[in-house]
Amino acid sequence: TRSTRPQRLLHAVQKNATRGDPRSVINAIDQFCRHKEWAMNVGDEKGCILDSVVSEVNPSTVLELGTYCGYSTVRIARLLPPGAKFITLEFNPKVAKIARQVIAWAGLEDKIQLVEGASGDLIPKMKEQFGVETFDLVFLDHWKDRYLPDTKLMEECGLLKKGSILLADNVICPGTPDYLEYIRNSPRYKSQYFKSHLEYTKVEDGLEKSVFLG
Numbered sequence: 001t002r003s004t005r006p007q008r009l010l011h012a013v014q015k016n017a018t019r020g021d022p023r024s025v026i027n028a029i030d031q032f033c034r035h036k037e038w039a040m041n042v043g044d045e046k047g048c049i050l051d052s053v054v055s056e057v058n059p060s061t062v063l064e065l066g067t068y069c070g071y072s073t074v075r076i077a078r079l080l081p082p083g084a085k086f087i088t089l090e091f092n093p094k095v096a097k098i099a100r101q102v103i104a105w106a107g108l109e110d111k112i113q114l115v116e117g118a119s120g121d122l123i124p125k126m127k128e129q130f131g132v133e134t135f136d137l138v139f140l141d142h143w144k145d146r147y148l149p150d151t152k153l154m155e156e157c158g159l160l161k162k163g164s165i166l167l168a169d170n171v172i173c174p175g176t177p178d179y180l181e182y183i184r185n186s187p188r189y190k191s192q193y194f195k196s197h198l199e200y201t202k203v204e205d206g207l208e209k210s211v212f213l214g
């Protein structure tokens, strides 16, 4: 049977990246996706914006919704201070298995807790099961119709505190219209749009950074 795209992406990492070197893992995936086979990683252009937000927030607690192959997981984890708690959620077990190997190749498995399951089921369990009070930073990059319900769920579960940052990928392409409408009109958030391009293409896309005001 034909291999899957995540499997081919993992092989490109194992072939072209140096074990324990997150930068080489990021470069290997970007090269593969730009020159061999497109994949829905946040990519290098939006990835630089992600890096700058992570560095600015310098978070002690991070939640990522939608691990996929672990590209953004590696981008984020490599910038975190020692002792930071980073939880990433992925509900497809086959994809999660690939992501674990990509993360291990980067040597970052000790900084990341990859939890298999649906965000809607896991978010309400964050406090009791994972010992999290609130998240300093949340990166939303999963199914686009889950951004809004999961944001409301995080509010209800008291997982956001004054100053918590939500960073959402793909607010233009594929687009998250209901999320954007909510977050830009809610008095509880201050939002900022970072114009960029869909990974590895010239199509417009961007990241929406929103500060929870409490």
Ligand SMILES: Cc1ncnc2c1ncn2[C@@H]1O[C@H](/C=C/CNC(=O)c2cc(-c3ccc(F)cc3)cc(O)c2O)C[C@H]1O
Pocket: 040, 041, 042, 065, 066, 067, 068, 089, 090, 091, 092, 095, 117, 118, 119, 120, 141, 142, 143, 144, 146, 169, 170, 173, 174, 198, 199
């Ligand atoms: C609810 C939930 N819980 C846990 N994991 C979840 C989840 N929903 C998806 N996931 C997991 O995240 C991953 C899914 C991410 C969804 N991302 C996308 O659909 C996505 C799509 C595109 C795109 C743009 C233009 C095109 F022409 C085609 C595609 C670009 C991107 O950057 C994307 O993130 C894998 C999935 O198993």
Ligand SMILES: [Mg+2]
Pocket: 040, 041, 042, 141, 169, 170
């Ligand atoms: Mg995305």
